[in-house]
Amino acid sequence: MEVAMEYVARVPAETLHAFTRDVFVRAGISPQHAADGADVLLWASRRGVDTHGVRNLKLIYLRMLEAGLINPRAHFFVEHETPVSARVNGDGGLGLAAASWAMRLAMGKAEQSGMAFVTMRNSFHLGAAGFYPAMALERDMIGLCLTGHFNGQGSEIGVLPTFGSRPMFSTNPIAVAFPTQNEAPWVLDMATSIAPYNRVVLHRENGLPVPPQWGLTAAGEPTPDAQLMKKMWPLGSDRAHGGHKGYGLSMMVATMCAVLSGGWDDGHDEDPAAFDGFKQTGDSHFFGAIRIDAFRPVDGFKRGMDAMIQALHAAPKEEGQERIYVAGEIEHETEQKRLQEGIPLTAVTVADLKELSEKFGVGLDI
């Protein structure tokens, strides 16, 4: 659901990529990590996923770097590994780069072993989760990324468990990518809440109301006011509409990311029997790469994907709808368009980028 935003400028994707990379470098990030970070943010911006694009460069990453909450000189490292698995540590670094490194590790192992999974703790916000599984596509692998946070004491803003009144989860997304032959690659990238909270922020920033079905105020009331929405519903909303399933998926993500990696135990103290000694500090992630030819020849798989997508395209439509889309299709079309026309930016983002340009002495022609 693209937010009806007012754009004030368009900048070529390559220009924004170089700018983002250079700002990261001037902020103390190594060139390789800076390039990875720019890749992730521009992937989202190209595809119209503006909640996760360059608008976050200042809003999230530079702000956290300046606050000393991101370690600019992180050395990501392996804590435990086998030919098909690894538990790794993001060293408190830039999540965008840590996650790129971990996904490459998963793909490298999968190349050798057929498949591999990597769970990572002590990382940070990784941007658009869909970027990482999409990395696997050109290697004819199925890609997977989960990123999760569980707050044992709850928090003001986040996702509610079914029957709970205090948010306990982040929006804990699931992202999966399947290669195709001629159709757009199938890329699912979904929060396990009805909407991610940063979509509420984007609405607020643009003075727009939010759909009240997304969540509740601090007092537990539905609201269209983006300032007031704090408690997000899990996918499905309440119990009667299947919200326990969204909640279950959110907890599955938290487990694969934060329990399997040890991220949730990092603060665990004297009493191993008491949950209140546990505290997940950074973000935790989970990555997977599965070679399709571990199961069947790649060509047949891709033909099957195309045929399934074509069958959905040809299926009867709901009244008033002209197309049935599959996951990643709208974003793929937006990408083609934005590669031609440039990345559209709102007034808020333009102001942020100009501020970064001056501050770090990195030129940007907007």
Next chain:
Amino acid sequence: MEVAMEYVARVPAETLHAFTRDVFVRAGISPQHAADGADVLLWASRRGVDTHGVRNLKLIYLRMLEAGLINPRAHFFVEHETPVSARVNGDGGLGLAAASWAMRLAMGKAEQSGMAFVTMRNSFHLGAAGFYPAMALERDMIGLCLTGHFNGQGSEIGVLPTFGSRPMFSTNPIAVAFPTQNEAPWVLDMATSIAPYNRVVLHRENGLPVPPQWGLTAAGEPTPDAQLMKKMWPLGSDRAHGGHKGYGLSMMVATMCAVLSGGWDDGHDEDPAAFDGFKQTGDSHFFGAIRIDAFRPVDGFKRGMDAMIQALHAAPKEEGQERIYVAGEIEHETEQKRLQEGIPLTAVTVADLKELSEKFGVGLDI
């Protein structure tokens, strides 16, 4: 959401297990496959998952066996394998037994390699998907099962794609299990629709209305009439409530099961470029087993699970709610109760079982 059904009898789980196994054997199923089949059905009946329990013995399995749609002498076989993967064929046999065999294959490979996935085609309805991941718990593995069907031409009954007016998917469930230390094992077993269609059938059978938010009539209208509900919403319902995510999950399940196994291509004919030559005949499944110690020592993982569950139990409740549950917890408590009190049966199920008892000469004291 347990259906408020009227029970007319209670039978010990062991008695029903032996009966189920013996009926399968008399119907021509091999003793091993019959025992596997009884395990799956009784697991569901013990846990209160009545939609998938012994009520289906006649309704689904015996009916299909008699119609010649299930091959009673199936030999499940491997079509392709590596140390971490297999593509297997259910030989048109009893899905309950085929799936048990495939999950054992996944666990055996995982024991050696750290993890393994198995995709299966040419199988049939596998009962409660949660049974298979739960098999992995005692081996300190994470278990996974998906089962999926995609109908390229659509069908009268099934799950709608977002913006579509014709059902294209089955309820394509996702089931995952995580071992715990002292808490009930965490077992998520969820249709990727708001509710599975056989829950509508169960309501109809018991003369109960259905929640209208679950789905639509053939004409696309909401209805509380279990006779009329045909088109099920994906989890989330319409686009504004996140239904495209439930639809995305459903297609992910269909891909891992039916595209990766080749099940969706089985009918594919002359023209490989045209989807209308593709047709998924039987059911397809996907199984996974992941050793926890491929990532971290098992004890720490289990302590982390317990701590997360305890934190959720302790979290503030929505007004009017006394407990926050985690996946599998209600079913675990039902199981303790039913192991004491016996499996409660409705009049319809009692009549079905008595009919099978006479027909196959297998005694059953109800």
